[in-house]
Amino acid sequence: MLEFIARLFNRGSGSKEVAKERLRLVLVHDRASISPQLLETLKIELIQVISKYMEIDESALEVNLDESGSTVALVANIPVRGMRRAAEA
Numbered sequence: 001m002l003e004f005i006a007r008l009f010n011r012g013s014g015s016k017e018v019a020k021e022r023l024r025l026v027l028v029h030d031r032a033s034i035s036p037q038l039l040e041t042l043k044i045e046l047i048q049v050i051s052k053y054m055e056i057d058e059s060a061l062e063v064n065l066d067e068s069g070s071t072v073a074l075v076a077n078i079p080v081r082g083m084r085r086a087a088e089a
Contacts, residue, residue, distance in 0.1 A: 046076060055081040
């Protein structure tokens with residue numbers, strides 16, 4: 001019940017922030033001339049390469065484009081569980 005009331009009174013602020021973030025991501029992707037499909041392909045290939053050397057948490061991996069002024073940066077947050085032995089690579 002309390003959750004319903006909290007959502008009722010905070011209804012505009014949450015969706016407003018989500019919409020702003022989505023618009024920001026669309027603009028960054030547009031400026032970088034990269035499609036969401038290409039970003040997803042890049043993410044998959046990063047996982048393949050990094051997994052040769054490290055044990056990573058693929059479910060928590062985040063790959064995004066971030067705009068800073070007139071430049072766009074690829075930002076990857078890759079949780080590392082451990083290193084692989086050379087023989088495993």
